[in-house]
Amino acid sequence: METNAPEPTEPPAAPTPDDAPWLTAREQRLWRAHLEVSRLLEYQLGRELQGHDLAINDYEILVVLSESPDHRMRMTDLATATLQSKSRLSHQITRMESAGLVLRQECPGDRRGLYAHLTEHGWQTLRKAAPDHVRSVRAHFIDRFDDEQLDAMYTALAPIAEHLRALRGRA
């Protein structure tokens, strides 16, 4: 067992492959900042939704359903829209059903399965939570960029989002 900690910018004593040299210090600091912002932001937004008895994933599902025709969506489409596995979504919808936020319903004459349907309580919960949530998103993310940064970040991230969606088979 070695006891010397490798420098953070070097791989852990592994050979560096020619086609993918280890991150430079400059690349590494961006990579770590990205990881930190992603995780801490999800944590903080989730915390600030607790007053509405919502988890961050609940909020997202309420938004997606509220934007769908008739406030409902096929479970498989909802899994796609929220980038979740079907089994994980199913567990989450079960919890949200217990909280009265959504209903799972079969669609008569449609063999393609179950729908998740926003309830009136779910809709009212979303209406109440949305202003607080946008306040959180502004305070901890959006309002921390100037106009130039807003556009530069989008320009940099949009093609990556597209690339990753294509990989996920949802392009």
Place this chain on the structure above:
Amino acid sequence: METNAPEPTEPPAAPTPDDAPWLTAREQRLWRAHLEVSRLLEYQLGRELQGHDLAINDYEILVVLSESPDHRMRMTDLATATLQSKSRLSHQITRMESAGLVLRQECPGDRRGLYAHLTEHGWQTLRKAAPDHVRSVRAHFIDRFDDEQLDAMYTALAPIAEHLRALRGRA
């Protein structure tokens, strides 16, 4: 139940608070791109680690332990370093212990509790996985920015990471 889906750039029929107007289309597109990249990237990196029988969180813990003196860390410090709750970390360490990647050990004479210790198998697993992981990070994120974008992104994200760390009480 209303059936008109609100525009994505507007809140779901909720009044907009004066101190936090709803996101503009320009802000909204960045917010959505950020969310997508965060989630899809975590998904993709996790997928590409499966060949090494590692989850993305396992990988991170192996890295943190490998960079610690004597390849071990107090569980509470490890939870802080990986931004996880103690209970969630405890479950994860249990799984990793079953896989032979880490050991949980009491430290004699230290009443401050348990350590997680990288095993030789954990260290070798990390050495093997690291080149593939850096290849993934480059392919799906880092190599998709030019030098100017790398620095601009870091300049924009670093203060947000610091702000969020402070909120989390780890600054």
